[in-house]
Every structure is written in structure tokens, then in C-alpha cells.
Amino acid sequence: MLEVSLKKSLPGFNLEVAFSVNQEILAILGPSGSGKTMTLQCIAGLIKPDEGFIKLNDKVLLDSAGHINLLPQTRQVGFVFQNYALFPHLTVKDNIAYGISHLPKEEIKIKVSELLEKMHISNLGHRYPRQLSSGQQQRVALARAIAPEPEVLLLDEPFSALDSQVKERLELELLTLQNFYKGNILFVTHNLAEGYKLASKIAVYDSGRIVQCDFKNRVIASPSNRTVARLTGVRNLMRGSITEIKDLSVRVLVPELGGTLKVTMDNTAGLAPEQNVTIGIRPEFIHITDHPGDNAFPCTADRIVEGISILECFFHVNTEITPRHWVEVSLPKLHAPHVPEGHKCYVYLPPEHVAVIRE
Amino acid sequence: MTESYLAPLWISLRTVLAATVFTFFLGIAAARWMARYSGRLKSLIDGVFILPLVLPPTVVGLGLLLLFGKHGPLGHFFSLFDTTIVFSWPATVISAAVMAFPLMYMTARGGFEQVDVNFxxxxxxxxxxxxxxxxxxTLPIARPAVIAATILAFARSLGEFGATLMLAGNIPGKTATIPIAIYFDIQAGHMDQALILVMIVLVISFASLGGLAYWKLRMPHTTSAALNE
Structure with a gap:
């Protein structure tokens, strides 16, 4: 269990966050300069917040009210730096052994070779960091960080220095890391797909604040505000007002779509008729069809951008409203109908995939 | 005869060795402290540390003379132990160390500042x-700079003349280091003795340069293409 609450003011930037994790992987997601790395540094004790409270299992690491501020040396927090910060003058083995030098020699030897094996780098023990690829360096950095058996592992943008092939393989390995590292893992990323794949919870940061911290599927399904929606790739955001609430289904009048939209939700608490809301839907959840019906709106294809596996289509809805509103749709190429530019059809927004964002 | 004209060599070696040891530790301590210090007095302290480099050596020598002289604060302190620094062998060490300090300090500080805080x-x-x-x-990563700093400090103390002459004078067999002996040999017209000392200085200087080059070749983590599997 890790409880964190922090406040730090810098010229032009304020960090004020609070969250807790319990034996799970938390992804800290946000644009650069939103205070993600600073949060990790505060937890590790590398920088001191103005105010704060950090408790790791039963140990209070920081309590500005009670004047407790443990040194990084005694916090039992593992840290993997963005550039890995492997000691360039030490071999891989000596790097990994650095944090366990207080153990008897035999034990160190056994532990280091165990870690080398778990990280699949047994053949690299005698190399120096500069003789390793960045993927190998990351494995060494992970092994070095978990050798002293920290109670929480902090990873600062662990995959940003890797090319995409290596990255995918190492992402999988981070998931298997859980098999032998039993503790909290916090990692910073600006890549939603990466966060979603690896974490169970996501904390969305925006300029020094947490705008949402929840289980990953809930962050995606019901972003708590427009910022979260924007940061998590909900590209279609439209304003509307609620016309009707019946059980778990809500009708929203969306002028930009020229009609009402039916949305089904897990719970409708906090919503009332005539309330102004924002509705959001991810481009990959929208279908196109030739038939009118509920939640289907007539539109014209303006622009098609061809990707490797998807077509990114920009439709404008055929309404009187100006300026025209665009709906962005991602269609998997394999199953996509033929959509030439200028094509007239209907965009269908499945009721279960539309998020209603309270304003 | 042999003894007397090789005497400056032994004096110089002892002086340079002692001065390098002092500057090594003091310079590293000062450099490490200043590399991570960011208080208001940073540039002032920095200026004081570098002062011997920008002042004429004779001025530094005069300063030391005032400091260690009979009525100077440090001279008074040493007189409590019945010790006089001025015109004694330790004076050669002090002047050489003071003059070499800025080079040791600046070079090592540059090295420490280059060490990524994340290490x-x-x-x-x-x-x-x-x-x-x-x-x-920190020290191993900054090692190239520290070695360079030490060699610069070593060379600077070997060549020290002005401040040494002011504080230690020219007492043959006691405070006459190689540079001072060369100067006075030439003054007295003993060109051959001066040339022998010049040759010795050249040998020492080239040997330290060669040592540095050899060390650079041997460092495993400074060579990049050492993949051997």
C-alpha cells in the first residue's frame, strides 16, 4: 500500500496531487511538464515537496506536518531513470550488485546471477553499459533496481528511449516482472496505449494535478472531464443537453449531430434532464452504415487518411449548423467498406460506447 | 659536487610530491563542494579559489609572506610551536600547493559538474x-578530469618559481628547487649545471604526459568498440 499526497510550488508551476495504490501497477499518464517525473522524485526522496505525506506499507516516508523526511537511502524505493543511469565504470554484474553490497559475498553472487537469468542477460554480466543496446541497458537497470527488494518500484518513462520493436518485447517483460517482483509499480508515460496495456490503474495528470485516477477501463469508458477525454484519445467531443433519463439510458440533444443521441450507462447519478453535458466517443468505436436509424446521423466523407491498418475518416455531419462539425472515425482496413471522398452515408454511434461528461 | 648539483632535483621532487598530495585532496574537496553548491556566495568563493591563478606569482608570494611572516596570523600561530615557515622547506610546499590549487580545483570542478546527478x-x-x-x-566517473587536474597541478608545482622565491628564498640544499636553481645557476654563469636541470625537467614532464596517454588507452570503459563476444 502506497499513499501519496504532495504539494510543491515552482515558478510558473504547481504540483498538487494525491493518490494511493495497493499492490498494483499504476500508470501516471500526462503531457510533458505535467509533474509526472517530479511525483516519482518526491516519492523516492530525491526532491522535497513543500508539503506532503507519503506512507509506504507501514512506514511513513514523509510527513511535513510531523517533520518526517526519510533519506532516499532508507526509503526502500526502487527507481529506474529515464536514461537508466547505469554506472558507466562498472560492469553489468557490479551495477546490479551495487545496492546489495552489504550482503555476504556468496549471497551477492547468487542473487546477481539469478537476476541476470530472470532478465535474460546472463551472457552480458561482464560487459560495460556502453557496450549494451538500450533494451539490454533497461534490463540491467530493472535488475539493479529490484535487487535490494524495494517495496515500490518507480519507472520514469521506461520505454521512451527504445525503438518500437524492442519496446513491445520489453513491455511484455514488464508484465512478467510481476511474477517475481511482488510490490507496487508506478510508471510514468505519455503514451496511453502503453499505460493501458501495462497498468491496472491510470492516473491522468494535467499541469500538476490529477484530473482522474481510476481503473483503466473506467478512465477510458467514462472520462471525468474534457481534459481527460482529450488526453486519452477521445477525439470526438460535442456539447449537448439531456432531454430524458430512463433507467440506465439517457437521451442527449446534440445540435452538432442534428438530433438526439441515446447513451447507455452504468449509472446515471448526478445527471438530470436539461443538464448541459459533453458527449465523447473514440474514433474507433464509430461505425458507418447506409441505413438511417437510432443514433445514426447523415454525413459526408470529407477526407480519408490511409494508415497501415486503419482508415482515418473525417466526416462532416449534414446539418444546417455552421461551422460544420467533423466526426473522426477510424475504420479497420480489413473490414472497411469502400468510402471515397464525398461519399454520403450515416455515422452510427453505439449507445454503450458514448461517454457522458458532466460539466 | 654530484650531490650539490643534483640537490635541487631531490628538493623539487619532495616539494612537488607533497604539494600535489595537498592540492589533490583540498582541490577535490573544494571542487566537489562547489560543484553542488548554489548559495549566494558561490561566485565570491569561486573567485577566492581561483585568485592565485590570476595574480602575479610574486604578489601571491608576498601575500603568503605576510601571512606566514613573524607578525602574520599564521606565522604567529606556528611560532607557538617554535616553528618558522618562512625560508624553510615547508615554504616551498606551501607556495607550490597554493599556486597549483586553482588548476586542480577548476579542472576537477568541471569534471564533477559533468557527472549526471542521476548517477x-x-x-x-x-x-x-x-x-x-x-x-x-562520482569520483570514478569524473576520473578523467581528476587525473587531468592532478597532472596540471603536478606540472604547475614543478614549475613554481615566483611565489617560492618570495616565501622560501634560495637556500641551496634546502629551498632551492629546480626552477630557482636554474635561474641562479644562469645568473652565476653555470650554464652546464642549468642545462642538466633543464634536461631533468624535460624528462619528468614528458614522462608524466606519456603516463597520461598510456592510462587513457588502458581504461576499459572509455573505449567504445570493445565488443568481444
């Missing part, structure tokens, strides 16, 4: 004490 931070999260971090992370 030290990584060591901190791995539980290493600040003392251990300095000796096992």
Missing part, C-alpha cells in the same frame, strides 16, 4: 551513503 540519485535510491557515492560513483 548519484540512482546510488542514493540503492541505499549508498553520500561518502560511498562520492568514492564509488
Amino acid at each position: 548519484e540519485n540512482a546510488a542514493r535510491t540503492l541505499g549508498a551513503s553520500e561518502w560511498r557515492i562520492f568514492w564509488t560513483v
